[in-house]
Amino acid sequence: MTDLDALPLRESLKGQSPYGAPQLDVTVALNTNENTHPVPPIVADAIVQSVARVAGGLNRYPDREFVELRERLADYLGHGLTPEHLWAANGSNEVLQQILQAFGGPGRSVLSFLPSYSMYPLLASGTDTEFIDGGRAADYTLSAEHAAACIRGHRPNLVFLASPNNPTGTALSLDTIRAVYDATEEVAAAGGPAAMVVVDEAYAEFALAGTEPALTLLDGRPRLVVTRTMSKAFALAGVRLGYMAADPAVCDALRLVRLPYHLSAVNQATANAALQHVDALLETVEEIKVQRDRIVDTLRDYGLTPAVSDSNFVFFGGLEDAHAVWQGLLERGVLVRDVGIPHHLRVTAGTEEETTAFLTALAEVLGR
Numbered sequence: 490m491t492d493l494d495a496l497p498l499r500e501s502l503k504g505q506s507p508y509g510a511p512q513l514d515v516t517v518a519l520n521t522n523e524n525t526h527p528v529p530p531i532v533a534d535a536i537v538q539s540v541a542r543v544a545g546g547l548n549r550y551p552d553r554e555f556v557e558l559r560e561r562l563a564d565y566l567g568h569g570l571t572p573e574h575l576w577a578a579n580g581s582n583e584v585l586q587q588i589l590q591a592f593g594g595p596g597r598s599v600l601s602f603l604p605s606y607s608m609y610p611l612l613a614s615g616t617d618t619e620f621i622d623g624g625r626a627a628d629y630t631l632s633a634e635h636a637a638a639c640i641r642g643h644r645p646n647l648v649f650l651a652s653p654n655n656p657t658g659t660a661l662s663l664d665t666i667r668a669v670y671d672a673t674e675e676v677a678a679a680g681g682p683a684a685m686v687v688v689d690e691a692y693a694e695f696a697l698a699g700t701e702p703a704l705t706l707l708d709g710r711p712r713l714v715v716t717r718t719m720s721k722a723f724a725l726a727g728v729r730l731g732y733m734a735a736d737p738a739v740c741d742a743l744r745l746v747r748l749p750y751h752l753s754a755v756n757q758a759t760a761n762a763a764l765q766h767v768d769a770l771l772e773t774v775e776e777i778k779v780q781r782d783r784i785v786d787t788l789r790d791y792g793l794t795p796a797v798s799d800s801n802f803v804f805f806g807g808l809e810d811a812h813a814v815w816q817g818l819l820e821r822g823v824l825v826r827d828v829g830i831p832h833h834l835r836v837t838a839g840t841e842e843e844t845t846a847f848l849t850a851l852a853e854v855l856g857r
């Protein structure tokens with residue numbers, strides 16, 4: 490076996506590390522923001538039956554246009570969206586990759602605001618798109634003024650906004666998203682690129698009361714894209730199903746780069762069955778939000794500084810040695826995420842028992 494450096498790897502991939510959230514065998518895994526509640530039996534049964542119905546036909550390629558799935562996703566989202574506005578792929582990560590394949594590439598750039606989702610720079614290098622970091626305020630918030638100024642200054646071809654942001658958990662105001670879109674129009678009017686603006690709403694279902702989804706802004710903004718996923722609130726991370734709502738022309742652009750029949754018949758049958766049980770699937774969301782708010786309150790009592798969370802995870806600071814705390818938690822069977830930001834860790838809100846295990850272990854590690 491040779492090593493990676495000896496291979497004629499593309500320049501943009503040299504020195505990169507693969508995505509690698511640890512997959513360790515621990516009792517309490519709170520490191521990748523999954524919904525830690527198992528799929529409800531009624532949904533699991535419906536999935537089994539739905540997959541059984543297509544199994545005999547797997548000799549044929551699946552519906553390339555996944556029409557039934559797009560109808561069900563449009564119904565779920567509402568906001569006057571039709572199947573023509575919907576697109577899906579194997580996780581919202583694949584949707585993001587297709588967006589970069591269609592609108593990014595060599596000589597083009599994507600602007601995002603770090604710290605943010607660790608996959609954005611990786612997806613950029615995988616498509617040879619230049620990644621530009623606009624940065625955030627010291628408290629990790631992103632203001633409309635700063636975001637718009639970065640767009641006027643860098644004139645990117647794409648903008649990736651995570652709302653709520655990961656790892657920090659806080660949602661953007663619609664004013665910020667409007668300001669970003671307006672700035673791209675200004676740049677385009679001045680002869681620069683007309684940038685695609687992607688709002689990654691992977692955690693939308695966990696939003697705090699009063700947080701509005703960017704779906705309400707799609708009308709009249711043909712370069713605005715909202716991505717969603719079944720990996721988080723829907724408790725279906727294992728399925729690999731992410732989707733997007735946008736102008737139908739954006740879906741046409743992604744048709745140019747997607748692999749033929751990219752969404753398998755098994756995948757479509759699974760998602761279609763699950764979408765017939767949305768209420769059962771989302772039943773755990775309220776419970777998770779209670780645990781999330783409990784984590785925020787308890788960490789404050791511990792003297793730590795948790796960020797406002799519109800998601801199913803909490804980003805918190807105030808740790809002297811974050812990695813030592815991460816290690817101490819792991820020794821007690823609790824895996825959280827060290828996102829590499831000094832003095833901070835990120836924890837997923839799990840079941841009540843898992844949350845108790847985390848808070849108890851943390852109190853021990855901190856000597857509280």
Ligand SMILES: *Cc1c(COP(=O)(O)O)cnc(C)c1O
Nearest residue numbers: 580581582606655691718720731
């Ligand atoms: C988890 C997550 C996703 C979801 O990715 P999938 O490919 O749909 O599983 C997307 N964006 C962010 C910011 C995430 O944290």
